[in-house]
Amino acid sequence: MTRMLGAERLLARLTRGVSQQQVRYVAAVPAAAATPRVRAVYAQVERDFGMLAPPVSLHAPSPDVLAAAWVLLRETLLAGDRSARAGKEAVAASVSAMNACPYCVQVHTATLTGLRRHPVEGRPADLSRTAVAVTFHYLNRMVNIFLGDPPLSAVPAGVRPAAARGAERLLGHLGARSHTPGASLDLLGVAEPPADLAWAGTGVVADALARACAAVEARAREAVPAPVAELVTARLVDWTGAPAGIDARRTCAAAAEQLPASCRASGRLLLLTAFASYQVTAADIAAFRRERDGDAALIEATAWAALAAARRWGRLLTAAR
Incomplete structure (x- = not known):
C-alpha cells in the first residue's frame, strides 16, 4: 500500500x-x-x-x-x-x-x-x-x-x-x-457480478466492477423513476456506440415526450447523460431539480445513466472476443 x-x-x-x-x-x-x-x-x-x-x-x-x-x-x-x-x-x-x-x-x-x-x-x-x-x-x-x-x-x-x-x-x-x-x-459491500460484466472474468477488477455497479444501482432505485430507467435501458440495448451528433438534444427531448409528464425532465437529462453528456446545460439541471430535489438525487441519477452507457461500451468492446 x-x-x-x-x-x-x-x-x-x-x-x-x-x-x-x-x-x-x-x-x-x-x-x-x-x-x-x-x-x-x-x-x-x-x-x-x-x-x-x-x-x-x-x-x-x-x-x-x-x-x-x-x-x-x-x-x-x-x-x-x-x-x-x-x-x-x-x-x-x-x-x-x-x-x-x-x-x-x-x-x-x-x-x-x-x-x-x-x-x-x-x-x-x-x-x-x-x-x-x-x-x-x-x-x-x-x-x-x-x-x-x-x-x-x-x-x-x-x-x-x-x-x-x-x-x-x-x-x-x-x-x-x-x-x-x-x-x-x-469501501463497498460484496456483490454478485451482473451478466453483462462476464467479460471481466474473476479477480480484483471484476470484484471492483461488481461492487461499484451494485452500489450505483441501489441508489438509483430511489433517484431514477422507473419509466426513465426503462427508457434509457431500452435505448442502450441496440446502441452501437455511434456519436449522438448535433441533433442529440432534439432526439433526447423527443424520446422523453413518451414519458409521464412528472418525469420528462429527468428522462431528458439522463438520456443526454448517456448519449451526449457534453450537451447537458444548466437548464437541464434546473428542470431535473424541479422534479427531483437534492444534490444526492442528481448525482445518483446521472451516475446511473453514465454507468449504464459505460457498461454498454464494455459489451461492445468485448463482443468480438
Whole structure:
C-alpha cells in the first residue's frame, strides 16, 4: 500500500480547496464537513492519487456513489502492474477524446507525457484496457456535467506552457508509483457480478466492477423513476456506440415526450447523460431539480445513466472476443 511522503501530504492539503472550487451544479463537500464515510474515501484518494481528484470528489453528495467512483478508478487505472500504467493512461486519454471530455483529455495526456520520463513501460492486457475504457466512459460523462473546463484553462496564457510542463512532471511522478490491488474494495459491500460484466472474468477488477455497479444501482432505485430507467435501458440495448451528433438534444427531448409528464425532465437529462453528456446545460439541471430535489438525487441519477452507457461500451468492446 502506498505511503504518502511529507511533500505529497502537503500537496494534497494545498490542492483540496482548488479541487472543490471546480465542482458545479452540486455543493462541494469539504473534508472538514464530510461524514466519516466520505472522509475515508477522500483519504484514500489523496493517498493513492496524490490529491483530491475533482472527478472523484464531485460525487460526494452521495457517499455510496463516491465510493463506487473511486473503486472503479483505483482498481482499473491505478492498481496493479506499474509497467502498464502508461498504456492505461493512453486508453483513458483516447476514450476521453471520444467522449468530448477536454478536462480528462488534458489530465490524462499530461500524465501520459509525464510517465514517459520514467523508464518502465509495458502494454496492459486486453482485460485491463477494457476495464479502463469502461471506467472512463463513466467518468467522462460525470466530468462533462459537473466539472466542465480543463484544469489549466484558468491559468494565464503567458504562463500556461510552464504550468503544463509542471503538471506533466507532477502527474508523471504520481502515476509512476505502485499501488496494491484491492485496497479500496472494503469501501463497498460484496456483490454478485451482473451478466453483462462476464467479460471481466474473476479477480480484483471484476470484484471492483461488481461492487461499484451494485452500489450505483441501489441508489438509483430511489433517484431514477422507473419509466426513465426503462427508457434509457431500452435505448442502450441496440446502441452501437455511434456519436449522438448535433441533433442529440432534439432526439433526447423527443424520446422523453413518451414519458409521464412528472418525469420528462429527468428522462431528458439522463438520456443526454448517456448519449451526449457534453450537451447537458444548466437548464437541464434546473428542470431535473424541479422534479427531483437534492444534490444526492442528481448525482445518483446521472451516475446511473453514465454507468449504464459505460457498461454498454464494455459489451461492445468485448463482443468480438
